[in-house]
Amino acid sequence: MTLTAMHLPTTVVGSYPVVKGSGLMAFVDPLKHAVEVAVDDQIAAGIDIISDGQVRGDMIHAFTSHLPGIRGAAVVGKVQPARQPITLADTKYALSRHPKVKGILTGPSTLAYGLSIGTTFYRDREELILDLAQALAAEAEHLQNAGVALIQIDEPIFSTGAANLTVGREAVNAIAGRLRVPVCLHVCGNLGDVIDEILRVNVEIFDFEFSNNPHNREIISKKDLHGRMIGYGCVDSADPGIESVETIHKRIEMGIEVFSPATMLIDPDCGLRMQTREAASGKLKNMVAAARLARAEHPG
Template identity: 30%
Template structure:
């Protein structure tokens, strides 16, 4: 489908809340799984795909009703933004995970890379085909970025993490090329880990991202954030990115940033003047639904730093961990806000 031509087209970062009848949200709320977490699904295996399809249609319709211009499938079939793709690759062992300990002392099981990374077949192709069949709006699909996947696994095969990231990049690229053929209007890579280890990111993140983007001709997005509001409290979020200006060197046309909750100083966007900016204007740490007036002010603030033809209003991050009525209300308010500001500038 053609991308919207009006100014300030709205979109989402990717995920939308999964229904309580589909997943155990209490279990989900405790982590962002790196390995498979099949126990979160409430539906028996024999009926799970059908249930996920039904819930995906509900998510797509919610996005459409909220007035979102560029929709996703809500990532309803995923346990996390990254684990479904990462653990589907040959060479990755998620059955016998390694344990990592975060800076906050949290233990997380992560997949071990025990052999050559190889994409043996499509992972998200059916998701994209299903989305394309079920909406006439512009459609975006997301993939975990190669740098982030390399940081979320224990490397027991490649000589170093750079070689691992490049192997993931080749796999992501093969998948993205198929998703493009299946009708993706926009392809997004989620790369939140570039700010976790900016030193490693400076060495090879841009190189890996550009390898993953090779041959993609539809618009591409890089999403960077400070973590889900439900998992990372606002007080723990930095107010600036440690790795952002460097993303100007990637071949992605758009950079998606979290700006509402951390109250980001948008002066940093001067470094990204060659890119379109997907600007986070919905605070996912705020359990109330912001008014269209509040969100319109955030969009106007963004326009002081980014030309209107380069600004795409969006939530800060994925909405997976929110109550669904709140997520819907926030998206509707964002669409209304974009319409208000659009009138002012057209």
């Protein structure tokens, strides 16, 4: 699987700080400027596979607010696909600016656990999760048809112990099974109790955090990935400081001791939404510089 012609390509996990605009256009679309800033900053940093910045709300409400059957934070009827694509316009904008873009979806299990069930249509969250998967699959197909390089499904709930991982795996597989482009599953947090179940998901890429959870490296080192790729989180998204190029480079080298560099994508642990624009931009620039150093030392 070749996502770019480059060895150790850089990407982002998703969200970027929201920088709102002003004037008439900001009145018409208050977050259009934020999308443009996120895309501009990723391109300026030299990121190989960018995103649209995920600036239009939190990861739950950004999707659930568009799905029939959901009102506010409550499920009130059968959940169905959105009547119009949710993230397509912003993704198309990113594609108009850069050749490689990832589409990003909040996973069905994470969405389900952010909702209360206020209808007898669903007996439990497990039934809801499977319908959410079908709704998200429709969104994923819109993004695939637009020309994204890959689609990432975010399931932070998987590492918490709260989710039914058997149902969660079935739901992610239901989305991935409808797609031709590579699918990436992003799970942050400590993987110690869940890694075996996660690695049973039928996706081409697993994206994990290794900066804030360095123990994950040891956990994964004992597992057979069967040739699948690793999104290697080497920038601490929770740290407001900007790590030096040398620090990030050392983290990448520690990853290369475990994984073949031919299978690695270089990215932050998670989204950078909670940081300042200056911190987020600085982290991405230094990550790109560190990846270039590693690329020179480990040519493909």
